Structure formats: structure tokens, C-alpha cells
Amino acid sequence: MLRILSHCAPMNDFIHFARLCQTPFPKSLGDTGLGTETTTTSIAELIADRIDSMPTGERRAAQTLVANYPVIGLKTVADFSQQAGVSSPTILRFVARLGFQNYPEFQSALQDELAAQLQSPASRTVTAPSRSDAASPMIEATLDNLRETFRHLSDKQLNEIAEKMADHRGHMFLIGGRFTDPLARYMAAHLAIIRPNVFHLVGQESMWRDRLIDMGKRDVLVIFDIRRYQDSLIRFAEKAHQRGVQIVLFTDQWLSPIARFARHVIAGRTAVPSPWDSSAALFVVAETLIGAVTRQMEPDSARRIREMEGLR
Amino acid sequence: MLRILSHCAPMNDFIHFARLCQTPFPKSLGDTGLGTETTTTSIAELIADRIDSMPTGERRAAQTLVANYPVIGLKTVADFSQQAGVSSPTILRFVARLGFQNYPEFQSALQDELAAQLQSPASRTVTAPSRSDAASPMIEATLDNLRETFRHLSDKQLNEIAEKMADHRGHMFLIGGRFTDPLARYMAAHLAIIRPNVFHLVGQESMWRDRLIDMGKRDVLVIFDIRRYQDSLIRFAEKAHQRGVQIVLFTDQWLSPIARFARHVIAGRTAVPSPWDSSAALFVVAETLIGAVTRQMEPDSARRIREMEGLR
DNA sequence: CCGGGAACGTATCGTATGTTACGTATTTTG
DNA sequence: CAAAATACGTAACATACGATACGTTCCCGG
Numbered sequence: 001m002l003r004i005l006s007h008c009a010p011m012n013d014f015i016h017f018a019r020l021c022q023t024p025f026p027k028s029l030g031d032t033g034l035g036t037e038t039t040t041t042s043i044a045e046l047i048a049d050r051i052d053s054m055p056t057g058e059r060r061a062a063q064t065l066v067a068n069y070p071v072i073g074l075k076t077v078a079d080f081s082q083q084a085g086v087s088s089p090t091i092l093r094f095v096a097r098l099g100f101q102n103y104p105e106f107q108s109a110l111q112d113e114l115a116a117q118l119q120s121p122a123s124r125t126v127t128a129p130s131r132s133d134a135a136s137p138m139i140e141a142t143l144d145n146l147r148e149t150f151r152h153l154s155d156k157q158l159n160e161i162a163e164k165m166a167d168h169r170g171h172m173f174l175i176g177g178r179f180t181d182p183l184a185r186y187m188a189a190h191l192a193i194i195r196p197n198v199f200h201l202v203g204q205e206s207m208w209r210d211r212l213i214d215m216g217k218r219d220v221l222v223i224f225d226i227r228r229y230q231d232s233l234i235r236f237a238e239k240a241h242q243r244g245v246q247i248v249l250f251t252d253q254w255l256s257p258i259a260r261f262a263r264h265v266i267a268g269r270t271a272v273p274s275p276w277d278s279s280a281a282l283f284v285v286a287e288t289l290i291g292a293v294t295r296q297m298e299p300d301s302a303r304r305i306r307e308m309e310g311l312r
Numbered sequence: 313m314l315r316i317l318s319h320c321a322p323m324n325d326f327i328h329f330a331r332l333c334q335t336p337f338p339k340s341l342g343d344t345g346l347g348t349e350t351t352t353t354s355i356a357e358l359i360a361d362r363i364d365s366m367p368t369g370e371r372r373a374a375q376t377l378v379a380n381y382p383v384i385g386l387k388t389v390a391d392f393s394q395q396a397g398v399s400s401p402t403i404l405r406f407v408a409r410l411g412f413q414n415y416p417e418f419q420s421a422l423q424d425e426l427a428a429q430l431q432s433p434a435s436r437t438v439t440a441p442s443r444s445d446a447a448s449p450m451i452e453a454t455l456d457n458l459r460e461t462f463r464h465l466s467d468k469q470l471n472e473i474a475e476k477m478a479d480h481r482g483h484m485f486l487i488g489g490r491f492t493d494p495l496a497r498y499m500a501a502h503l504a505i506i507r508p509n510v511f512h513l514v515g516q517e518s519m520w521r522d523r524l525i526d527m528g529k530r531d532v533l534v535i536f537d538i539r540r541y542q543d544s545l546i547r548f549a550e551k552a553h554q555r556g557v558q559i560v561l562f563t564d565q566w567l568s569p570i571a572r573f574a575r576h577v578i579a580g581r582t583a584v585p586s587p588w589d590s591s592a593a594l595f596v597v598a599e600t601l602i603g604a605v606t607r608q609m610e611p612d613s614a615r616r617i618r619e620m621e622g623l624r
Numbered sequence: 625c626c627g628g629g630a631a632c633g634t635a636t637c638g639t640a641t642g643t644t645a646c647g648t649a650t651t652t653t654g
Numbered sequence: 655c656a657a658a659a660t661a662c663g664t665a666a667c668a669t670a671c672g673a674t675a676c677g678t679t680c681c682c683g684g
């Protein structure tokens with residue numbers, strides 16, 4: 001059953017589109033009614049449960065199924081096997097290991113699960129918290145952090161910052177602290193693609209301190225600094241500020257002392273039930289800004305990217 | 313919200329500043345647009361559009377499909393016809409009337425639609441309006457990505473990975489791609505504090521390729537690789553795998569080819585309404601793992617940290 | 625270093641599935 | 655009311671799908 005013709009494109013780039021209307025009709029439950037009837041445990045759980053006792057090939061099957069759950073399992077064995085990069089028999093052995101007599105039975109189970117899931121849209125929102133709650137308070141706290149962070153962030157502010165970052169008449173420098181340096185690097189990696197003169201300051205303090213001499217009023221300095229705030233960064237920010245550099249500060253909710261010198265301050269929530277603070281909120285703000293800047297520099301950035309690809 | 317558990321951290325709770333947020337970012341770019349017909353409109357809409365001009369039998373088919381959307385359409389023609397109370401040819405005439413060449417093509421369309429829907433369940437947040445934060449689609453998408461990513465991630469799997477990472481008999485190497493290298497660095501920065509022998513592989517390919525000689529069965533290699541997957545990383549992973557190194561792969565939902573060699577695969581959602589892909593989900597998974605490893609190594613890690621502080 | 629077993633892929637087979645032709649029923653139109 | 659056209663189901667058909675047997679490779683233990 002369920003075969004497919006064209007379009008096996010394993011990984012097409014972006015996918016977006018169409019939402020479809022939900023149908024609030026009752027389902028005349030026609031259960032296939034055969035085989036092992038107890039579907040109390042979802043197939044996804046079943047997989048997570050046994051994935052460790054599987055051989056390599058079947059594990060690849062399991063992984064691709066989980067990654068594209070459950071659509072790939074609704075396609076044919078051939079499609080499934082191709083996307084997983086294994087042979088058809090491996091797929092069949094995989095579903096057999098899950099306890100299904102044959103492939104159609106496996107598909108029926110997936111379909112029933114899907115039907116149950118789609119029927120009550122509430123069940124989704126109900127099961128989601130319960131699962132993620134059980135999974136870890138960590139993710140819940142992170143979600144809260146994200147929401148809170150953005151709640152205190154006006155899009156006017158974001159746009160202003162993006163505008164400043166998009167202004168490539170001046171240079172742009174990024175620097176971070178011990179744990180936040182990767183964020184600076186992440187941002188720099190993207191921005192350096194869509195605009196010129198982006199520099200990620202790394203290495204010894206003396207190295208980037210000397211770069212101060214190149215900085216002026218038209219330049220932007222992006223600093224990531226969460227506690228414990230590093231003295232070196234504070235000193236650096238102060239000197240940069242004295243030279244008239246525009247400072248954009250990413251910090252935590254307790255505000256680094258650098259906030260005193262900053263033109264723009266982004267305060268992200270960092271508290272999570274972990275020995276470490278979380279930089280996830282700042283990371284997402286950074287991604288949002290990267291997107292905003294890119295959008296703002298269109299079509300300039302697109303041209304630049306194309307030109308870059310040509311250089312390979 | 314914002315719960316704080318256990319050990320560590322002097323943290324004053326809250327602080328608050330005002331400011332509201334609303335962000336009307338539009339821009340959704342291109343759709344995949346392949347296939348014989350442009351599916352800009354969902355199939356459900358297509359049906360609602362033409363259902364009036366259908367003969368009785370096909371209309372019954374349409375109704376049963378809408379009532380059990382889309383699951384019944386994923387089953388066989390026989391199942392569909394039986395549930396609709398019509399014959400098989402009627403079903404085929406029905407899908408033909410919708411503009412599909414044959415039944416498999418119709419099923420493919422349904423599957424694609426389903427995949428797109430499951431990927432961005434943004435429509436799911438009916439509760440969003442109640443929360444006055446009409447946040448940007450960007451942050452909403454990111455929140456969805458996080459939820460979806462963790463929904464497919466059992467904590468059993470997380471714990472096993474954490475366990476492997478906590479095992480410091482062997483060495484631990486981290487490496488990332490063009491945009492994900494900062495994630496590797498971020499993780500390395502934390503793990504290097506709580507356990508010995510953590511190495512972030514950076515610089516030229518030849519640099520870290522030579523490190524292969526130090527790697528063996530007891531070692532762990534953490535790779536971040538999202539599309540476009542980098543050949544250099546794939547080659548590196550393959551060689552490491554041949555040496556028996558345990559590979560933990562952070563990738564996107566389309567699974568880097570490295571998944572073939574990986575002992576553990578973490579598939580994070582990356583789709584956001586932006587020209588760039590989002591690594592936020594992987595970032596949060598990384599943070600979660602960092603926390604889990606730290607907790608697992610207690611009180612060893614605490615002692616190590618204290619000792620470190622003494623070295624200043 | 626060698627033997628045994630597990631794992632995976634290739635090739636083949638039987639069959640369930642989608643498809644089509646044709647005959648009957650039902651509705652439409654002059 | 656008759657004749658035609660449309661709609662629908664029955665039954666036969668061919669394809670492609672899932673299943674299986676078999677050979678090769680890889681890995682582990684002796």
C-alpha cells in the first residue's frame with residue numbers, strides 16, 4: 001500500500017507552507033481490530049525503549065523514523081529504506097522487532113495513533129506538557145525563560161538594534177565572556193556573511209584591547225556578558241565607550257555593569273534548574289536579530305551571499 | 313515558572329522591567345514547488361471547493377475523507393471505499409476529480425501536507441492570544457521547535473548520552489560545522505570544567521584530522537552537523553568510526569549522513585521563518601546535556617570546580 | 625589466527641493493490 | 655414517455671509492493 005511516485009527528494013532545502021483546516025467531525029472509529037490491540041504505549045516510546053538493543057541498520061531505521069515521525073512510516077518500505085539508507089529487509093526486520101507481524105500492521109498502528117492524535121487537538125497540548133514535564137523541568141524552565149525574555153523586549157528595540165547592525169558604514173565587533181563567547185562567534189559567523197567588516201574578537205585580552213584604536217563613533221560593539229561578569233570585559237567596554245563606540249549588550253536579568261555604557265541592553269533570563277546558567281534565551285535573541293538584520297539588508301545580503309557562493 | 317532546584321547558584325530571583333512586545337514579522341519564503349501541481353492550497357480546501365459539483369458517490373467519499381482527515385486517505389483504496397460505503401472505482405474517480413493522476417500521487421500530497429503540518433504546529437497555540445504576548449513568529453517557531461525536539465527525545469536516551477559523556481576514562485572531542493562550531497565550543501567550555509580530557513577541535517581540517525591517531529574505543533566524539541552537511545565532517549566521522557570512537561551526533565531533522573556512524577543521534581528542529589536555520593533547539597539540548605552530565609558527576613565535579621577556583 | 629554466528633544486502637517470489645473495461649442502474653433531456 | 659447520457663459497481667488485469675530465501679560480510683570469542 002501507499003506508494004509514491006515522483007518526489008523522493010531526501011533533503012530538499014526549506015519547506016514552508018500551507019496550513020490546513022482542522023475538521024471537528026467525529027470519527028466513526030473503524031478500528032482495524034486485528035492483532036495486538038493494546039496501543040496504550042505509543043510507537044515512538046516503543047522505539048525509544050528498544051532502540052538500544054537494535055543492530056546498527058535497524059537503529060538507523062529507528063532514528064530516521066523518529067526524526068520524520070510518523071510520515072516516513074506511512075510511505076512504502078522502499079521509500080523508508082531509501083531515506084534511512086538501508087535495505088528493505090532491514091526495515092521489515094525493524095518493524096518485526098517492534099512486535100508487528102508485518103508492515104501493513106505497523107502502518108495501521110501508526111495511522112491509528114495519528115488519528116487519535118489529530119482527533120482531539122487538545123490531546124496534543126495536554127500530552128505535551130505532561131511529557132515534557134516528565135522529561136525534564138529543564139526544558140520547561142527554558143521555555144519560560146524564552147517567553148519572559150521576549151515579553152520584556154519590544155520589537156521597536158529589536159528593530160533599532162537590527163538597524164544599527166545593518167549599518168555597514170562602520171565596523172562591527174563582537175566579543176563574549178567565558179561561556180558566552182560562542183554566542184558572539186555564532187552571531188559573527190552569520191553576520192559576516194551578509195555584511196562586511198564584522199570581527200569576532202578572540203584570544204588574549206591584549207589582542208583585542210589593541211583593536212580599540214580602530215574603533216570610533218560609527219562602529220558597533222556587541223558584548224555578551226553574563227555573570228560572573230568579567231573584569232576584562234568591563235574595562236574593555238568602558239574604554240570603547242569613551243571612544244564613542246556604540247555598545248550592544250547581551251546580559252542576564254541582573255544586568256552586567258557594562259549596561260552603564262551600553263547604548264542597547266538586552267536582558268535575557270538565565271535561571272534554570274541546573275548548576276549552570278542558561279544562555280538559551282540570549283541565543284534565541286541573537287538568532288532573531290540575525291534574522292532581522294538579514295531581512296533588513298535584503299536584497300543586499302542576498303546578492304552578497306550569491307557572490308560568495310560564486311567564490312567557491 | 314522559573315523554578316529553581318537543588319544545588320548551586322546564588323541567585324536572587326526576579327527583577328522586572330516593563331515594556332511590551334509585539335512583533336509583526338512577515339516573510340515566508342519560497343515553497344518547494346515541485347511536483348506536477350502546485351499545492352499552494354491544501355487538499356482539504358480543494359475538496360471544500362469542489363464538493364458541490366460532485367456526484368453523490370464521490371461526495372460521500374469527500375465527506376468521509378474530511379471527517380477522518382487525513383488518515384483515511386493514507387489507507388488503501390479498498391479501506392477508503394469500504395468506510396465511505398462506495399466502491400473502489402468511485403474513490404479513484406474522486407481523487408482524479410481533485411486533479412491527481414493516480415491514487416499514490418494523492419497519497420503523497422496528503423503525506424507532504426501532514427509532514428508540513430507536524431513540522432510547524434504553530435497553529436496549535438490557541439492559547440497564545442490569551443497570553444497577551446503576540447510575539448513574533450520567529451520566537452513562536454523557536455518555541456515549537458524546542459517542544460517538538462524534546463518530544464522526540466526520551467530522557468532515557470539523554471541519560472545514556474550523559475552517562476557516556478561523564479565517563480572520563482576516555483577522551484572527549486567536540487567538533488562542529490560552519491555555524492554549529494560555536495555550539496561545540498559552548499559545550500566544550502562547560503564540560504572541560506567538570507571533567508578532564510575535553511578537547512574542542514578547531515582550525516584547519518588537517519589539524520583535527522591528525523588528532524584521529526589519539527582516538528580509540530573509549531573515546532567520545534561529539535559532532536554538530538546540520539545542513540548543508542560538510543564533507544570534511546563526514547570524512548572525519550567515518551574515520552573516527554572506523555577507529556571505534558563513539559560518536560554522538562547533533563543534527564537536524566533530515567539527519568546528517570554522519571548518522572550512519574553515530575552511536576547516538578539527536579535530531580533537532582531547525583525550521584524558522586528566517587533565511588537561516590535555527591540552532592536553538594540543539595543549543596538547548598546541549599545545555600540540558602551539560603546539566604545532566606554535571607549532575608551525574610556530582611560530587612566529583614563540585615570538588616573539581618572548587619579546586620579550580622583555588623588555582624586563580 | 626581461525627571458526628561460528630549475527631547482520632545485512634541481493635535477488636526472487638507470491639500477492640495485495642491500484643487500475644481499467646464493461647455492464648447495469650439512475651437520472652436527464654427532448 | 656422514450657432515449658441518451660451520466661453515474662456506479664462488478665470483475666478481470668497488471669503492476670508494484672511486501673515478504674523470504676540465500677549468499678556475503680563483519681564481528682566476536684576461542
